[in-house]
């Protein structure tokens with residue numbers, strides 16, 4: 393379990409499948425999350441994915457839980473880990489009721505701290521669709537910078553959109569912590 397102020401991250405449990413799907417199959421979320429065809433998933437597919445999580449080493453996802461209520465609000469994790477270059481690709485989603493409350497930024501902060509302090513990553517990177525301004529702002533709040541643009545990579549709502557690559561180096565994360573530390577005392 394990894395703890396933040398209002399949230400903690402825990403491993404997925406089989407019993408999470410239904411609530412995960414309630415959020416994951418929401419078209420408003422799939423629009424931002426799925427680069428290919430945004431098919432909804434079945435409970436069986438979701439349960440299999442959760443079972444596979446226990447065996448994964450290159451991909452690891454965590455359930456995001458509200459401390460106050462114990463409620464599942466979304467998921468985040470490592471989609472790919474390159475142990476040689478020490479680069480991890482990360483991702484996140486929250487159910488719509490929890491957007492715009494600072495919770496996504498906090499959940500990512502917990503994941504980022506874990507990646508740099510326990511996994512010894514040198515860099516974190518992520519992909520975000522150019523129309524997902526909320527996500528980009530949230531990533532910027534955690535120190536991510538735009539590294540590149542994959543032009544017309546996404547076809548959504550009948551149009552092509554760019555996909556943005558953002559990254560955060562461990563050196564940048566450390567520098568931010570030095571600046572932020574006096575404020576949190």
Ligand SMILES: CC(C)(COP(=O)(O)OP(=O)(O)OC[C@H]1O[C@@H](n2cnc3c(N)ncnc32)[C@H](O)[C@@H]1OP(=O)(O)O)[C@@H](O)C(=O)NCCC(=O)NCCS
Pocket residue numbers: 421424425466484485486487490491492493494495496497498519520521524525526527529530
């Ligand atoms: C992306 C996501 C994880 C962000 O988490 P969140 O808790 O909503 O984000 P936060 O509240 O921490 O921060 C959002 C910021 O975006 C801003 N914002 C919201 N809508 C915006 C818009 N249309 N344009 C620009 N900024 C916007 C908010 O004001 C806030 O910035 P501020 O704190 O400076 O005011 C969450 O919204 C989500 O799960 N969205 C759907 C799935 C998704 O997009 N996943 C990411 C795929 S790359």
